[in-house]
Amino acid sequence: MVEQNDDFEEEQILQEIEGRLAGFGRERSNLIPILQMIQEQYRYLPKASLELVGRHLAIPSAEVFGVATFYNQFRFNPPGKHPIKVCLGTACHVRGGDIILENFERKLEIKVGETTPDREFSIEKVACVGCCALAPVALVGETVHGGMAPSKVEGLILRIEVENEMRQRAAEKEKSA
Amino acid sequence: MSAAFQKIYNAAAERRAAVDKPDVPVIHIGMATCGIASGALETKKAFEEALAQQGVEAVVHPVGCFGHCYAEPVVVIEHPASGFPPILYPNVTPGKAKMLTKLYLEEGDPRFEHILGATVENEMIPWVMEFARFSMETRIVTRLCGHIDPERIDEYILEGGYASMVRALEMHPDDIVEEIKSSGLRGRGGAGFPTGQKWELAARADSGGKEKIVICNADEGDPGAYMDRAILESNPHQVIEGMAICARAMGASKGVVYVRAEYPLAVDIVTQAIEQARESGLLGRDILGSAFNFDIEVFQGSGAFVCGEETALIKSIEGTRGMPINRPPYPVESGLYGAPTVINNVKTLATVAPIIEKGAEWFKSIGTPGSPGTTVFSVVGEVVHPGLVEIPMGVTLRTLIFDICGGIPNQKKFKAVQIGGPSGGCLPEEFLDTPIDYDSLNHAGAMLGSGGIVVMDEDSCVVDVSRYFLDFTQNESCGKCTFCRIGTRHLLDILSRITIGEGIPEDLEKLKDLSRSISQGSLCGLGRTAPNPVMTSLEYFADEYAAHVEEKRCPGTTCRALTAFYIDLEKCARGCDVCVGCCPVDAIFTTRTRKKGIDQQLCVKCGECKVACPAEYDAVRRVSPAEGVPVVERVETEDSRE
Numbered sequence A: 001m002v003e004q005n006d007d008f009e010e011e012q013i014l015q016e017i018e019g020r021l022a023g024f025g026r027e028r029s030n031l032i033p034i035l036q037m038i039q040e041q042y043r044y045l046p047k048a049s050l051e052l053v054g055r056h057l058a059i060p061s062a063e064v065f066g067v068a069t070f071y072n073q074f075r076f077n078p079p080g081k082h083p084i085k086v087c088l089g090t091a092c093h094v095r096g097g098d099i100i101l102e103n104f105e106r107k108l109e110i111k112v113g114e115t116t117p118d119r120e121f122s123i124e125k126v127a128c129v130g131c132c133a134l135a136p137v138a139l140v141g142e143t144v145h146g147g148m149a150p151s152k153v154e155g156l157i158l159r160i161e162v163e164n165e166m167r168q169r170a171a172e173k174e175k176s177a
Numbered sequence B: 001m002s003a004a005f006q007k008i009y010n011a012a013a014e015r016r017a018a019v020d021k022p023d024v025p026v027i028h029i030g031m032a033t034c035g036i037a038s039g040a041l042e043t044k045k046a047f048e049e050a051l052a053q054q055g056v057e058a059v060v061h062p063v064g065c066f067g068h069c070y071a072e073p074v075v076v077i078e079h080p081a082s083g084f085p086p087i088l089y090p091n092v093t094p095g096k097a098k099m100l101t102k103l104y105l106e107e108g109d110p111r112f113e114h115i116l117g118a119t120v121e122n123e124m125i126p127w128v129m130e131f132a133r134f135s136m137e138t139r140i141v142t143r144l145c146g147h148i149d150p151e152r153i154d155e156y157i158l159e160g161g162y163a164s165m166v167r168a169l170e171m172h173p174d175d176i177v178e179e180i181k182s183s184g185l186r187g188r189g190g191a192g193f194p195t196g197q198k199w200e201l202a203a204r205a206d207s208g209g210k211e212k213i214v215i216c217n218a219d220e221g222d223p224g225a226y227m228d229r230a231i232l233e234s235n236p237h238q239v240i241e242g243m244a245i246c247a248r249a250m251g252a253s254k255g256v257v258y259v260r261a262e263y264p265l266a267v268d269i270v271t272q273a274i275e276q277a278r279e280s281g282l283l284g285r286d287i288l289g290s291a292f293n294f295d296i297e298v299f300q301g302s303g304a305f306v307c308g309e310e311t312a313l314i315k316s317i318e319g320t321r322g323m324p325i326n327r328p329p330y331p332v333e334s335g336l337y338g339a340p341t342v343i344n345n346v347k348t349l350a351t352v353a354p355i356i357e358k359g360a361e362w363f364k365s366i367g368t369p370g371s372p373g374t375t376v377f378s379v380v381g382e383v384v385h386p387g388l389v390e391i392p393m394g395v396t397l398r399t400l401i402f403d404i405c406g407g408i409p410n411q412k413k414f415k416a417v418q419i420g421g422p423s424g425g426c427l428p429e430e431f432l433d434t435p436i437d438y439d440s441l442n443h444a445g446a447m448l449g450s451g452g453i454v455v456m457d458e459d460s461c462v463v464d465v466s467r468y469f470l471d472f473t474q475n476e477s478c479g480k481c482t483f484c485r486i487g488t489r490h491l492l493d494i495l496s497r498i499t500i501g502e503g504i505p506e507d508l509e510k511l512k513d514l515s516r517s518i519s520q521g522s523l524c525g526l527g528r529t530a531p532n533p534v535m536t537s538l539e540y541f542a543d544e545y546a547a548h549v550e551e552k553r554c555p556g557t558t559c560r561a562l563t564a565f566y567i568d569l570e571k572c573a574r575g576c577d578v579c580v581g582c583c584p585v586d587a588i589f590t591t592r593t594r595k596k597g598i599d600q601q602l603c604v605k606c607g608e609c610k611v612a613c614p615a616e617y618d619a620v621r622r623v624s625p626a627e628g629v630p631v632v633e634r635v636e637t638e639d640s641r642e
């Protein structure tokens, strides 16, 4: 991973967050809504932002960290451009959701909770996305793919990669034109 | 009806009349999360494009979830000019949408082969009520789900919505409490506490000058259940109305809908519904000219199962870790910020308006004496017609699974039903005639719980499912109580060992002991009920545990470490390569006889080859114990070297 780039990005983000925090009161009950705001904007909670939040609400950043790690919603590293969520709810479990998860892990060479080095993909598990009748289910971005099978995993990823390439080529063409 | 409400109603009717076009066809499309997941957005787009292309006039009407998940995307087409009744079409793909636009909307041919049924009784097309999946339901909570557009308050109002709130405003608060009490309504969040009694306690509680609060619990933590979300997404106003009536009864002025952030569509729809109710003057100050003030905000839960527990839920709104605290004091005395607080489940609140409208006697006539009314389940797993089902309490599990949901597909045998999610239990065939109500299920060791039902056939493994739930509760334990934190970990370790064939006979006794201690030594319901899946399955499926431990055999051929796949060379077709292409780890090779074999070292047991093998060959076998697999040596053949 390109460390410098990350730092630069994070610095920018922190400045923005500082500005947004002004819109929130200093009551403790704003803690979770603030964390949700940050995550919604940036799709993860940069570690340094937790300190800012602590300062804003006048609570130790360890406390902020404690709350943030308690809940499943929050993540601490940026997700990939195509976040993959594999459902491991009850219905999907009995239909082999864990096998689907393994296939994604194997194919992308990362574990659940991680992001590929090129930041294209990340894998998460979720519990029931509400279409159990289609189990097992996986989401790529916002799109739900029902009736998943190990062999579909490869196809899905391939499709995204092909699309990416096409987009890149189109962009290059435009540039040269 | 109060004059102020009459005005709101009339305005809604006028707005409706302005857009209503009599004779123009209407296409209703189910657009809740489940519908969208099955492709309803594409279907909607296909209809819109086809209509524009062919110059056909029709109204596309988005509605919520109809509960028939097996048939999503579900479309109902009203085409009065065709002479046919409104028709329900299942599984409407974009292609079907285009076809129906042309053939039915334009040319008047409803394409009988694609029809599930008509939504009203008629002489031409079978009425959906002739199917058990429809006729055996009693819809109170979900009556309007899938019929109205949840994003338009007018549609709810014109269906009689908010009339109960108007009625409640004219009643003395004590009379509202009395009506709910005598209806016998019990909380649908799991524990089944009498709702009227809860409201009464809150009404009587001294608030010390604080505003009393109503909280709608839409945290829905059960990893396999989704009725609360479907209700909020399909008819949020019925829940809001219930909250307002509760507020009136107990003297609250503030409401909170606690809905998980993982339900983005539900969050949006509820937020919008609250705004619309506020704009219409049905929430806010001096509602409908009375002195009643009530407003609602939405709080997004951040995804922790334990936050469904009421004291943890309160903690998380207050901005701390959601860890349960000791009761008493109960939230009805000292809840959110110390104010008397009523916390009710979505379904409980959605049942309130119908009770006020039709009366406690009517409600009591449905269900059983101990558990009046209906209950909403999400039935999933191995059934033909999975989805949301609302049935009167007291219906048996057998009726629910076999009559209403169509039984087990693929001629498989029933093995078990898991009811109540991570707090519930696994029941065998002998319990199929158990009536579904709080007391009977508790008696059987399961729990009505959240309303999640998972049906398992002979190919599922109850040990694995128990391990699955333990994995969940162990992860979700907040860590406060030692028994819950460490005990569930131990349970999980033992169960995991058993499922990989490393169990020892003493394990079974240890499981029982630990389970008992965890139930007794934990503070909140999470820990107290976490061992239920293990305890019930140990009791009713002792032989399955024994098979795992003693024979290293998984009777459901599910546990991967205890099973192996092989290809039956008698059945394998020479030269067919289907399985080779689908194997994600290249474990399938060609034998000397140009048939296929599986390299056991590489096989990850995903079962893909079994699915892929053409039905006429059906050559892939799965066996347990794994040692039972015939050895086929991998040799380099010309084929495999190519």
Ligand SMILES: Cc1cc2nc3c(=O)[nH]c(=O)nc-3n(C[C@H](O)[C@H](O)[C@H](O)COP(=O)(O)O)c2cc1C
Pocket: B186, B187, B188, B189, B190, B191, B192, B193, B195, B217, B218, B219, B220, B221, B222, B305, B306, B307, B308, B309, B310, B311, B343, B344, B345, B346, B348, B349, B450, B524, B525, B526
């Ligand atoms: C671990 C745990 C999780 C719970 N999850 C939920 C939930 O997701 N939704 C819910 O309505 N009640 C849940 N409850 C029950 C609530 O504590 C509470 O009893 C309920 O919301 C009261 O509403 P009712 O009286 O309408 O049932 C849970 C309880 C426990 C112990």
Ligand code: FES
Pocket: A087, A088, A089, A090, A091, A092, A093, A127, A128, A129, A130, A131, A132, A133, A135, A136, A137, B223, B224, B225
């Ligand atoms: S369990 Fe996966 S969608 Fe419900």
